[in-house]
Amino acid sequence: MSTLLEVQDVSRTFGATRAVDNVSFKVQPGELLGLIGPNGAGKSTLFNLVAGVMRPSGGQIRLDGADVTGWKSHEMARAGVARTFQIPKPYRQLSVIENVMISAFLRERSVTAARDLADATLTDLGLAPYRDRPASELTVGLLKRLEVARALAMRPKLVLFDEIMAGLTPTEVGAMTEIVAGLPARGVTVIWVEHVLYAIMKTATRMVVINRGHVIAEGAPAVVARDPLVVKAYLGE
Ligand code: ADP
Ligand code: MG
Helix, strand or coil: CCCCEEEEEEEEEECCEEEEEEEEEEECCCCEEEEECCCCCCHHHHHHHHCCCCCCCEEEEEECCEECCCCCHHHHHHHCEEECCCCCCCCCCCEHHHHHHHHHCCCCCCHHHHHHHHHHHHHHCCCHHHCCCEHHHCCHHHHHHHHHHHHHCCCCCEEEEECCCCCCCHHHHHHHHHHHHCCHHHCCEEEEECCCHHHHHHHCCEEEEEECCEEEEEECHHHHHCCHHHHHHHHCC
16 A cells, blocks of 8 residues: 655744754554644644645655645645644534535535535534534534544545544543544544543554654554653653
């Protein structure tokens, strides 16, 4: 199988801050890659670069072998890359189904087809009972699910999840972990940034750890968790 995503020597500076500094990694189709690192490590910036929300200052990004460096977010979405935002950004005055239909229109031309795709996505995520509620009425946990639903209704081949567990109860964490764990079998490759380490460590097939913009470790979750550089980065120096 050929590489789905290749990030090669990618950097992004903000003035004097090297938020992402020469980062390289590859993702194969069907992987569930965990991306972890302390606060400010550069995880969200890396997602912004891969999703076309920001341009890299240097380096190359390839999707299915094609150079997509500098592509805009709508171009990346059309190419099959969806993402969630750390802070959910639903259209608050629209209903849950309407929010998801907006994503579904990326793949479907008719209102009926978009509604069917949105309804199927709501069912998958346990959001069907909230279908016609305004997004503004949802709890934190349901808003996170809506954020995931909006990404998945784009039928992505690669989805980037940015801290979808934050603010969830332990029961909600369990439910969300099952949803994420089931995605590769459905043809969706996942890169998952998460602070809830126990959830990601038991679900990810491979981990990449970054600190201060650099990759400091990569490999199986159990191996990465014992890596002295990783332990040191998390405990602070
Ligand atoms: P993480 O998601 O791992 O917590 P971020 O990617 O959000 O880290 O941030 C990495 C670094 O880049 C931090 O020092 C942060 O302050 C800085 N940074 C992120 N976004 C911006 C921005 N838009 N403008 C200036 N600095 C930014
Ligand atoms: Mg972040």
